Structure formats: structure tokens, C-alpha cells
Amino acid sequence: MTARPERIRIDFEISGHHITECYNGKSAWRQDEKGLRTLLGSEARSLRLLAVILNSRLRNLSRDRVLPVASGAAEAEGKPASFIELQLNETKAKLFFDSKDGSLVRIERDTSDGGEILSYSGQRTVDQILEPSTIRIQRGQHQMAIAYARAEHNQPIDESMFRYPQIEGAAPLPNLESMMRSVIANQEHIEELRERYTFRETETERKLDRDGRVKESDTRVFEVTPIGRSFVKRLVKIGDKDLSPSELEKEDQRVQKRIEEIQKRDHKHKERAEKANEKGEDDEEESDRITILSFLRISEITSVRREMFRGHEVVAFDFEPKKGFKAKSRAETIINKLAGTIWVDEQALQVARLEARLTDSFKFGGGLLASILPSTAFVFEQEKVGGELWLPSHTEANLAAKIFILAKLNRSMTSDYSEYKKYKIDSEYKSGSSEPKKPQFP
Numbered sequence: 001m002t003a004r005p006e007r008i009r010i011d012f013e014i015s016g017h018h019i020t021e022c023y024n025g026k027s028a029w030r031q032d033e034k035g036l037r038t039l040l041g042s043e044a045r046s047l048r049l050l051a052v053i054l055n056s057r058l059r060n061l062s063r064d065r066v067l068p069v070a071s072g073a074a075e076a077e078g079k080p081a082s083f084i085e086l087q088l089n090e091t092k093a094k095l096f097f098d099s100k101d102g103s104l105v106r107i108e109r110d111t112s113d114g115g116e117i118l119s120y121s122g123q124r125t126v127d128q129i130l131e132p133s134t135i136r137i138q139r140g141q142h143q144m145a146i147a148y149a150r151a152e153h154n155q156p157i158d159e160s161m162f163r164y165p166q167i168e169g170a171a172p173l174p175n176l177e178s179m180m181r182s183v184i185a186n187q188e189h190i191e192e193l194r195e196r197y198t199f200r201e202t203e204t205e206r207k208l209d210r211d212g213r214v215k216e217s218d219t220r221v222f223e224v225t226p227i228g229r230s231f232v233k234r235l236v237k238i239g240d241k242d243l244s245p246s247e248l249e250k251e252d253q254r255v256q257k258r259i260e261e262i263q264k265r266d267h268k269h270k271e272r273a274e275k276a277n278e279k280g281e282d283d284e285e286e287s288d289r290i291t292i293l294s295f296l297r298i299s300e301i302t303s304v305r306r307e308m309f310r311g312h313e314v315v316a317f318d319f320e321p322k323k324g325f326k327a328k329s330r331a332e333t334i335i336n337k338l339a340g341t342i343w344v345d346e347q348a349l350q351v352a353r354l355e356a357r358l359t360d361s362f363k364f365g366g367g368l369l370a371s372i373l374p375s376t377a378f379v380f381e382q383e384k385v386g387g388e389l390w391l392p393s394h395t396e397a398n399l400a401a402k403i404f405i406l407a408k409l410n411r412s413m414t415s416d417y418s419e420y421k422k423y424k425i426d427s428e429y430k431s432g433s434s435e436p437k438k439p440q441f442p
Contacts, residue, residue: 003157006064008051012137012144023047024162024303026318027341027355036165038307038316038341040355045091046110053086053093053107061086065398073099076106077119089398089412098123103130114140126151164303164318173304174315174346182349190350190382190390195226197391200419201233206412225423227259228266298322298335307343309352314343321359340377350390354380385420392417 001009009022020031021039028039028047039047052064061067069092070085076096085094096106107118122133131151137144201224207216221237234255236243243251299319307316320339327333340356357377379396397413 001157001161002051002054003162004055006048006051006055007162008047008054009161012146015142021047022162023051024164024318026320026339027164027303027316029164031165036307038164038309038343042091042110045088046093049086049088049091049093050107050109052088053095058095064088077121079105081105101130103132111139127153129153164305164316166305170306173306176301176304176317179315179344179346179349183344183351186348186350186390190392193389194391195229196422197420198223198225198423199391199417199421200224202416202418204414208412227262230262230266232258232262298325298327298332299338306346309343309345312345312352313347314352315346316341316343319356348384348390351380351382353382389420391420 005025007023007025009020011018011020013019017033018031022029023044028044030037030039030043038044049066052061052066056064066086066088068084069087070083072083074081074083074096076083076098080099081096082099083094083096085092091110093107093109095104096108097103098105101123103120103123105120109116109118117136117138119136119138120132120134121136123130124133125131131148133148135146135148137146201222202219203222204217204219206218219239220235222233223236224231224233226232232255235251236248298321300322302318302320304315304317307314309316318339318341321336325332325336327336337358338356339359340354342351342355343353344350345352355377377398379394380392381394382390383393385391385393393416395415397411399411399413
């Protein structure tokens, strides 16, 4: 069962076990003999790719960052065929079409079970569209065949079919409003605590070509130190090679210059904030910060459920833009274009993981300067550090944008955070001070 723009639900039985897989436009889930769980990473991307392919009928695929990476002649189901290979991030699917009538006869896609093959046969015309009468599914060592008595288009669909199922006998869900108040308070505490810690960031950036293939990859290691309301990154390693003493000296000079800029900027910001407060106005810079509080106020929450996430019981829920909401800042405009899933550790009342992607383009300068495309997505994770504190551990960002109308930007970035150490510095900038204090990096 499929529904636009990119929803899909598949139900089948293999060796007496009922399996359901679903992508509902925000998150992917699977229910089998192992239980009910949200699909992450490549599993979720593979199911979403199939949903986009079947719902779009291969039109406007670039909007969802699905790119053709190969094509040619082949043989499928014993017939001459042509194929096209499509890729979403690092997940691929190969489609085969009958050379005679152009009908889809085979789909091969990556799955956690080692790959899946969907074979279509017995095509007949329904509403001027070729539809199969039989679908054979091969997944790993298992095979099955589905015979269709009829195919229907544009029929009303029960939206609940795509929602994350509630498990009979599961513990009652907590009061969402009360839980979110605690999560917000804890998250604000995390932001405050993070400004007291140095840490190490391993950043990997992959630049992709127009076909979605990695054309350049760069890994850098930074020592990160909080300065005022910002973080200063000191480069110590490129790839597997540490910086030389002369390179480190040059980097330290750059870092010190950056510290001075931040301290001067923070001093000016403090003056502006005080003037705005006297006039009863909002701090413009603060209103453009994306916070969990503003995100929760702006987003519509659906499909609240219990899950197991990396060995911990969590409460998960999907979020989407709130209809009719009028943004008052750039941050609110961005937040109101996001959809995805959040996982909250119920015992700690902390955000363990957040996945989000843009549902619509976000334009700078009316689109003349830049336009961030809907395929842009990111992941944010936190975990307990040192057995007591919850701090950021991992982020991912897949960015697709158009710069100055013509130029395209297509990049994938990941950052891992480690080696948190408590750190304190008097970073307040004092007017007339010619030598701001220089932090000692770990």
C-alpha cells in the first residue's frame, strides 16, 4: 500500500512469521518476531527510497535527493530489459524495465537481511496504467508470491495504517506535557553544562558529485573550547596526520584572533540586549536561536509510543510542521519546515536521538542568494558521559542547496564528540583590555 508523497506499508508472511514494514513520511518502523521497532540509518533510507520510487513513478526524483547513478541494458525475468540504478545518500535500488512495453519488471534494493528482489509479472492495464497481477518477493533465503485479484488507484486510505502501532499490554504512556517540561529543563541544563567543558570533535565531510557519489572526503580532529556563548575549534589533526609544530603555532595564532573576535562580539551583543530589554523588545540574536522550547511550541506531535533504543526504554514521537503557524523569526521559519522523530530516554528524561529533514525549501534573499532543498536532513544524538552527564555525542547533516541560483552544493557531514573535560575560563571581554585571556587548550 502506498500513499503520496512518500508513504508505504508492506505486510507479508515468511515461514509463518508476519512482517510489517512502513515508512510514514517521517519515520520508518518494522514489526516482526523480534518485536516492534523504529528503523534507523540505512534500513530507514532503503524503505524511504522504495516509497519515493513507487509514489513518484520516477518523476521529480531530484526533489527528494534521489539520483540516477547508472543505467544500461540487461536481462530481467528472462526478457531483454533496461535498468537504472538510483541512490538516496548511500542507499541504492536498481529498477529493470521490459524493453518491449516499458513496464517495471524487477526492483533490487538493499535491506538488513542482505537484499530484497521484487519481481513483477502478468501486467495488465488499470486506469491506463500497467499494473502487475503477481509480485514475487525474495529476501535473503526466503521467497514468496503475491497474486493480486485487483488493483485500485486514488482510493481513500485509513491514515492510521501508517502510524506507529500501539502494543497491547504495554505500560501506559507518560503525560506528554509534563514529560516535555522536564525534557526542556534538562536540555537547557545540558546547554549550560556544555559551556563548561572542552571536548574533542572528529569531523568528516564528504563532497558528493551530481550523481551522489563521494568525490572528496576530508576528516579533521579539533580540540573545542567554550568561549563566552561560542565554541572555538583548534585543529590538531588532518586525516591520520598530526599537525607539525609550525602548523600548530600558526593554528594557535588563528585561534587567538578568533577568541578576540568572539569576546568583542559578545560585548557588543550584551550592550544591544540591554538596550532591547530597556525598550521591552526581544533580543534579535536570541530569537534566531533554534531551541527545543521553540521547536516544541512550533511543531505538531504525533504517534507517541514506547520503543527500545540501544538497550534503553524510550518514548518516541514524530513531529511535523504545525498548520497555520506564522513564524516571527528565521529560526521559527526553519523549525516550521522540519519533520522527523525524537527519542526520549524515559528514566533520564533526556533526548537520546533526533532525526529531522526539511519538508520544503528554505530560501535566503528570496532564493537569489541560496536555497536549501527539501532533501536536507540531520541527526542529533546525546548520551550519558562519565555515568552522570548527558552531552552531545554525534551529529549528521546531509545538505543539498542551490547557491546563487545556478551553483549546487551537495555534502554529507558527520561529527563525533568525545573526551569531555571540565573547563573554566574568565572569557568576559573588558573594554580597554589589550590582551584578552588566552585559554589553555587540553
